[in-house]
Amino acid sequence: MDGSRAWRVFLLGGLVALGVYVLLPYGPFRDAFYASVGLSGAAASFLVAARLRGTVGLAWALMGLGLVGTATGDLMWLYYDHIAGVDPFPSPADIAYLLQYPFVTAALLLLARHRRTPGDRGALLDSAIVTAGLLLPYWVLLIDPNIGGHESTFDQLVALAYPLADVVLLAGLVRLLSVSGARTPSFRLLTLAMISLLTGDVIFISTEGAEVFGLPLGDTPFLMSYVLWGTAALHPSAQDLLSTSSDGVPFFTTRRLLTLMAVVLLAPGTMAAQLVSGFELSAWPVTITSAVLFVLVVARMSDLLHRLQDQARMLDEVARTDTLTGLPNRRTLDAQLAREYARAERDGTPLCLAMVDLDRFKLFNDTHGHQAGDLLLTGAATAWSLVLGGQDMLARYGGEEFVLVMPGREPADAEALLAAMRAATPQEQTFSAGLALWDGRERPSDLLHRADLALYAAKEAGRDRVVRASGSRPGPPSRART
Structure with missing residues (x-):
């Protein structure tokens, strides 16, 4: 059948x-x-x-x-x-x-x-x-x-x-x-x-x-x-x-x-039913069951609390991390820059920042497909992270752009680090970078702007290089870079 x-x-x-x-x-x-x-x-x-x-x-x-x-x-x-x-x-x-x-x-x-x-x-x-x-x-x-x-x-x-x-x-x-x-x-x-x-x-x-x-x-x-x-x-x-x-x-x-x-209420419910009906009270069984249930309920509440804490940590991690590369995102970058500004001002130490942009990324995407482009971004993020020092922070700024915060590094030391990153770039790709040293007065947005202008200059000069930003603050670039 x-x-x-x-x-x-x-x-x-x-x-x-x-x-x-x-x-x-x-x-x-x-x-x-x-x-x-x-x-x-x-x-x-x-x-x-x-x-x-x-x-x-x-x-x-x-x-x-x-x-x-x-x-x-x-x-x-x-x-x-x-x-x-x-x-x-x-x-x-x-x-x-x-x-x-x-x-x-x-x-x-x-x-x-x-x-x-x-x-x-x-x-x-x-x-x-x-x-x-x-x-x-x-x-x-x-x-x-x-x-x-x-x-x-x-x-x-x-x-x-x-x-x-x-x-x-x-x-x-x-x-x-x-x-x-x-x-x-x-x-x-x-x-x-x-x-x-x-x-x-x-x-x-x-x-x-x-x-x-x-x-x-x-x-x-x-x-x-x-x-x-x-x-x-x-x-x-x-x-x-x-x-x-x-x-x-x-x-x-x-x-x-x-x-x-309903199950937890069975213990007092049993006692109440016996009182109402005039039966002999099961005092010890109700007492022991109530104690066991109390311990189990507290353990369950503790488990729920731990799960909520774990989920809160996961949500916080998602909010602070770029989902594709696993690097800190722009929100985390802003918070870290504020901390590094306060530290550099307090300790009198240098603070360098670089804007990094993969060269001809749009052409790479058009040639190999968007999945290959995503693999290039994640591979570059991993390779660059391996050459960073303990205090350096690499964050994804958007698209194929990254920001490297280098507290305590002088420009020459920062250039050496960027050179090591260029050598580690995967799939025989290159990047251009604009490097800026904080002048002790400018806001984080101004420092980022100067690094961005230096990056634009590196693109204009032929790509695959690092250009230091000048102390002046000219207006924004007039055309897009690739």
Whole structure:
């Protein structure tokens, strides 16, 4: 059958089987029918595991093993109930039932591990907060009432194993939901199967397997989980469980915030519900859960603060840096010039500035293309930076123009540095430069203007040279340079 139709047929057949089961009379046929639905989900999981292999295939195989475990327990219980006529507890059937949880949890954690990204600490903390918060009602409603009243320690451990296994499975599901990754139809169906399974466990433990209105309604969540499991396995998107989301790791969505808030409020909510209803207060469980949640929430806030600080630093770096060459941009140049002016005036040291322009850059772009032009700019910026001293700063001024600030250098020393830069220019290209020495009075804009005029003179003199600016301040050049 075509894969695009198989999952629809399985889902429809499963829903029909669910209705048939509810109407069947109590007896071995109904229990065998129940076990067959679980085995069909296992068969679908093994089928997709054999087809996909790899990590996704392993995850489906683990889930299939979990379903085999619970179906084996169902068949064993059929024998105890309808053939042997006994009601043993604990029994080997309990071992088979409990085997489902480690297999399925391992599959969920395997998927979570391969779906997560390096910046996943926040998601890990979120899953820890949700798990810790949900553990409290599990303790109050399911675990604490099952403590005591058993004939032996072993009986007690088996009775507690079921709600504790639910907590472990819940932790695996929450971890999977907290990491990034595409929410494919198969992923959503698998999530619903886990929720249905956990719901069935809660109902079964709470009612001790009793029928409701004479119908086995408590079994329907388990059957629904098997149907959803098989449907998820047969859906064409089952192979995409490790697909990444275009949104990446969610930073902190409103839905996530509301979920965490609701979970954190479970502790005081549990205490309030017990006070209103007159039940015995679970003081220690609420106190311990509240303390754990407080620590986890503070850790989450700290993680958010660090992420905000990192992003602020990145934004500041982007604002100060030329995106193409990685050099300081014009904004950074203006700030650095102001600092160097103050230092030169205070210490009485020289301050030289050079305007550098790649020769015939437009012709290079027209001949080799704009990508080659970008590579020339980035290569020149890297090569020139390697010959600079510790206090020198090279900034991109715009286009193919750069400004070199050289605090503490005399003009002769500055010319020697520019000569070294000319020798390092890549792709056998050349540049012209105008060099100006601060006269101790002029503004930064005037110093830049004098260097710019000297650069224009270097272009007019034949390019591939350095020209010193005069002390005078003539007007701007009358034509463009290349």
